Amino acid sequence: MASSNSTELQSTVPVPLTGPGIPEFIEQYSEEGRGMSSTSNAALTFDTPGPISSLFAVLIADVSIESLQLGINDVDAHGSELKSCLVPLPIETSSVAVLSWRWDGDHKGRGSRNILRAVIYAKQVGIRYLFIDVVSIDQSLEGDELIKQVMLFSTLYTTVPVLVAYQKEGTIFWETVRRPWILSEIFLIRSSPSMVTFVDHSTDYKDGWLAHIDIPLVFHTRHATAYFQFLMELLCRQCDMTAISDLKFLMPDYAKILAISFQKMSRDDYLLTAITLHQLFHKTRSRTVFHRRESRFPRFFHQYELDYDKETLFQLDDTEGYSRQIKLPLVLSLRGRKVIHVLVTNGFRDMDINTVEVYAHPDADLAILDALDIGAEGIAEYLAKEDTRVLARERVNTRHPTPSSKFVILRSSS
Structure with missing residues (x-):
């Protein structure tokens, strides 16, 4: 990193340089997915480094x-x-x-x-x-x-x-x-x-x-809209990222969870976990538009199960003619627990366009933690950090004047 002739300087007027809580994380990624491994995980601990x-x-x-x-x-x-x-x-x-x-x-x-x-x-x-x-x-x-x-x-x-x-x-x-x-x-x-x-x-x-x-x-x-759009395009293979494991840097409040899911899940399952946590963090419903000939939302996952949402199955709106839309409600579950809801809307006027709306189930993070075998102690520690996530959410969602x-x-x- 540094050249061999590096020199050392003297400090002057103080400017603080401190970082957020940094979680431990696990590296390695399996494209095929290893399933829900019974391997024990390190404690979900967060150390806050000083300046x-x-x-x-x-x-x-x-x-x-x-x-x-x-x-x-x-x-x-x-x-x-x-x-x-x-x-x-x-x-x-x-x-x-x-x-x-x-x-x-x-x-x-x-x-x-x-x-x-x-x-x-x-x-x-x-x-x-x-x-x-x-x-x-x-x-x-x-x-x-x-x-x-x-x-x-x-x-x-x-x-x-x-x-x-x-x-x-x-x-x-x-x-x-x-x-x-x-x-x-x-x-x-x-x-x-x-x-x-x-x-x-x-x-x-x-x-x-x-x-x-x-x-x-x-x-x-x-911020939230732009990241959701990127994650969805990544999932649907409309764009790429040099190292998708880097999402733990960009979503530090869920770094530990993402690192473990990166190790244990297939590519699509891992990215779906990232989308779920992103939506849960921002507490928002987000929509994006896809051309079906170019990409589509994956229908099959290794750990997640995609099924029709039977509570609101097939809805056909009352609009007449070519503007009529078909709305297909889907739900993704993890070990039988609902994690994320997906509403796919297809218009008759342009059958090549799909609008995909996504929102996370309120307890999606707990379902993910349970599926990753974090353990009761790790879940308790995660819940104890909720106040930190609330503050981070308020900071991220604030629109700063520029x-x-x-x-x-x-x-x-x-």
């Missing part, structure tokens, strides 16, 4: 722009690596920034035009240290240590100035900001009191994405 004492950052003064430019064509070009140093925390915020970026280089950040543009800007305005995930988070870590660093790093988006670089050749901007990691960062950034600077590396501004985007509008995206004055848009001049 971290230091974090690696890119030392801007030691980074060569020319070498980074050479690295665009050859990531192994001499000097194209990011020079880093260990920064003691807390630190005065005027000399630092954190980068929210669309990965467009290798796993060490080499060959990235987004990082290059951010470094150029940092040099121009006198930023000394730039926190970038590929440098600040030790990429060799695994297990609890990795999730702790990821969650602690995420707090930077709410405490220090942010540079945003989301451009990547061949990608659509609106698809980029709906990527799960970036969506998570956008949510954190919009609650930050600090300035947000967008840097664009287009040589022709008229063709750059910044010329056509209402930046504050991006940060008013409804005035235009908070954003600076900087286009490339070269």
Whole structure:
């Protein structure tokens, strides 16, 4: 992670950097599903780490722009690596920034035009240290240590100035900001009191994405709706994610449950568990539209059972003609307990379109815990954390005002 010539700095004005409760988790995923294993699980314990004492950052003064430019064509070009140093925390915020970026280089950040543009800007305005995930988070870590660093790093988006670089050749901007990691960062950034600077590396501004985007509008995206849409498209194979096990980072209130279900369930069962917990957390009914020729809601699962909801079986509305709709109510159960309700609506006018509405049963999380064999002690501890989840729900569901004055848009001049 750090270069061999890392230096140590001195702390100045304090800025707190603390993280949420971090659960233990289990890795490994079975595409076929292992069924409900009787293997005992670790206790459902949550340890709250204190403030971290230091974090690696890119030392801007030691980074060569020319070498980074050479690295665009050859990531192994001499000097194209990011020079880093260990920064003691807390630190005065005027000399630092954190980068929210669309990965467009290798796993060490080499060959990235987004990082290059951010470094150029940092040099121009006198930023000394730039926190970038590929440098600040030790990429060799695994297990609890990795999730702790990821969650602690995420707090930077709410405490220090942010540079945003989301451009990547061949990608659509609106698809980029709906990527799960970036969506998570956008949510954190919009609650930050600090300035947000967008840097664009287009040589022709008229063709750059910044010329056509209402930046504050991006940060008013409804968090719950956007995540539900992504999870449903992932389940229905309309999109993909590099590592679906990363959902435990993006849904920290259910990280332990997701980690265990990742180990014990098939892909679709695991993603359905994530959707159920997401809907339960936000206490919302969500709808999405699918083209049946492109994808459809899975009909078969390994642990879940999909059946008609016999209480409200086949409903045909009273609308006459081609606008008439067929509504098919379904229910998904886990070990005989209702977990999630699904209402599929198909219109006669356009038989290729399905509207899918999903809402979780009030006790869905308990059914999942029981099916994963968490045990009575683990369930009791989970219930004891309900107040923490309520506070997290209120924080996530609050729509933060994002005035235009908070954003600076900087286009490339070269």
